[in-house]
Amino acid sequence: MPAPDDARRPLPSRRNLLALAMSVGLAPSLLTGCEGTARPAAVVSDPAVTRTADRTQRLLQAAQAAAGSAATAERARFARLVADHQTHLAALGVLSASPAPSPKPSATAAQLARAEREGAEQALGDSGLVAPAVAVLLTRIAASRAVHADLLDRRLGT
Numbered sequence: 728m729p730a731p732d733d734a735r736r737p738l739p740s741r742r743n744l745l746a747l748a749m750s751v752g753l754a755p756s757l758l759t760g761c762e763g764t765a766r767p768a769a770v771v772s773d774p775a776v777t778r779t780a781d782r783t784q785r786l787l788q789a790a791q792a793a794a795g796s797a798a799t800a801e802r803a804r805f806a807r808l809v810a811d812h813q814t815h816l817a818a819l820g821v822l823s824a825s826p827a828p829s830p831k832p833s834a835t836a837a838q839l840a841r842a843e844r845e846g847a848e849q850a851l852g853d854s855g856l857v858a859p860a861v862a863v864l865l866t867r868i869a870a871s872r873a874v875h876a877d878l879l880d881r882r883l884g885t
Contacts, residue, residue, distance in 0.1 A: 775853035780819045781864055782846045786872070787812035789834045789842060804882070808839075808875055815868050847872035858861035 790812060794805035816822075834842065850869035854862040 728820065767843055773857055773861065775856045776819055776861060778853060779850050779868060780816060780821050781848055783812050783815045783819065783868070784821070786839075786842060786846055787816065789839055793836070793839055804878070811871055811875070815871065818864055818868075836879050836883055840876045840883070843872045843876040843879065847876065 785808060790805050790808040794802050797805055819854055847869045850872065851864045854865040854869065857865065
């Protein structure tokens with residue numbers, strides 16, 4: 728007997744899941760981010776966490792550059808990304824982001840969205856390689872990056 732058409736439907740998008748969560752009151756728990764997340768001792772020594780921290784620093788620097796070159800009306804949007812990445816670094820146990828070795832040209836919103844999406848995939852993939860408590864943190868960071876990418880895409884109308 729052939730599989731029903733419903734079995735081949737794609738998974739719902741993040742936007743639809745977020746809309747559903749908001750409608751049933753779960754959004755605040757999904758969007759709380761990493762603030763208040765307990766960090767297990769010696770987390771930064773884990774290679775998966777180090778990869779996530781390195782990527783977070785690069786995303787932070789790209790968001791800072793975008794904020795610096797953005798029109799006044801757009802700066803607040805990029806400032807929120809900067810704040811989120813700083814929170815992620817603190818949750819990962821990184822005290823401060825290292826400055827970029829050399830000034831880089833500012834990323835476009837489309838490039839930043841792509842970098843956020845790739846960063847989300849990396850953090851989510853690495854969440855399966857670490858202890859459960861750290862996996863929760865990496866998954867939250869991945870979710871935040873996915874939301875950043877969606878917000879940037881929405882800004883671009885894509």
